[in-house]
Amino acid sequence: DHFLAEAFRDTLHWGAYMTDLLTEVNSKSNTLDLSDKTIHRDVVVLVEQLQAVGAADPLVIVIGTKAAKAFKEHEPVLAAALGLTSVRWVAVPHYSAANGRVHGNSPDNYRRLVLEALKDAGIPLGPRIVRSREPDPMAHLRQARFESSSRSALRAPQ
Numbered sequence: 561d562h563f564l565a566e567a568f569r570d571t572l573h574w575g576a577y578m579t580d581l582l583t584e585v586n587s588k589s590n591t592l593d594l595s596d597k598t599i600h601r602d603v604v605v606l607v608e609q610l611q612a613v614g615a616a617d618p619l620v621i622v623i624g625t626k627a628a629k630a631f632k633e634h635e636p637v638l639a640a641a642l643g644l645t646s647v648r649w650v651a652v653p654h655y656s657a658a659n660g661r662v663h664g665n666s667p668d669n670y671r672r673l674v675l676e677a678l679k680d681a682g683i684p685l686g687p688r689i690v691r692s693r694e695p696d697p698m699a700h701l702r703q704a705r706f707e708s709s710s711r712s713a714l715r716a717p718q
Contacts, residue, residue, distance in 0.1 A: 563655035564623075566667040567674040572686030573621065577613050579606065581627055599634050607641045619683065620647055624654035650681035 568574045583602050584592060610618050622631045628651035639647045652674045653662045663670040678685060 561655050563663070563667050563670045567652075567655070567671045569671075571675075571678075572684060573619075573678075576621075577609075577615070579609055581606070581622070581631060594630060599637060603634070603637050603641050606638065610642065616642075617644065618642075618647065620649040621678075622649055622651045624659075625651070627651075627654075650677055650683055652677045 568576070581602070582592060582598070583605055584598070620631070622628045631649060631651075635647050635649065639645060653659060653670070655663070655670055657665060663673055675685060
């Protein structure tokens, strides 16, 4: 969602790994299976994902009130699985249109709320990240091919 993209643009967290806390795909959060068995299964999956990206001491940015409540309740399980005393985490509002009463359905307001939550939690936002694009080594070949095909298309039939 563009709200989420704009919220983290030009921060240290722009482009960070994003995943779901629970592996169950369900748009109705009130019917999610939050049993200990499910939580432990999904913690194992999350730990595997974090290990795959080399996150030994991850910062978890939890999106939404319900997710934050579930994360807070089960954070010790994740911490133990990672071999940590606790997991660094912060909750930010959900970006959905249904949460418009919080962010006014404005990407700018949502960004302000997210940055305030991170700042209040002592999470560094970092310097503005300017991403330079590496030169494309094949660009000249694509351009030459395009120009050649354009000329061919413009030639009068013989």
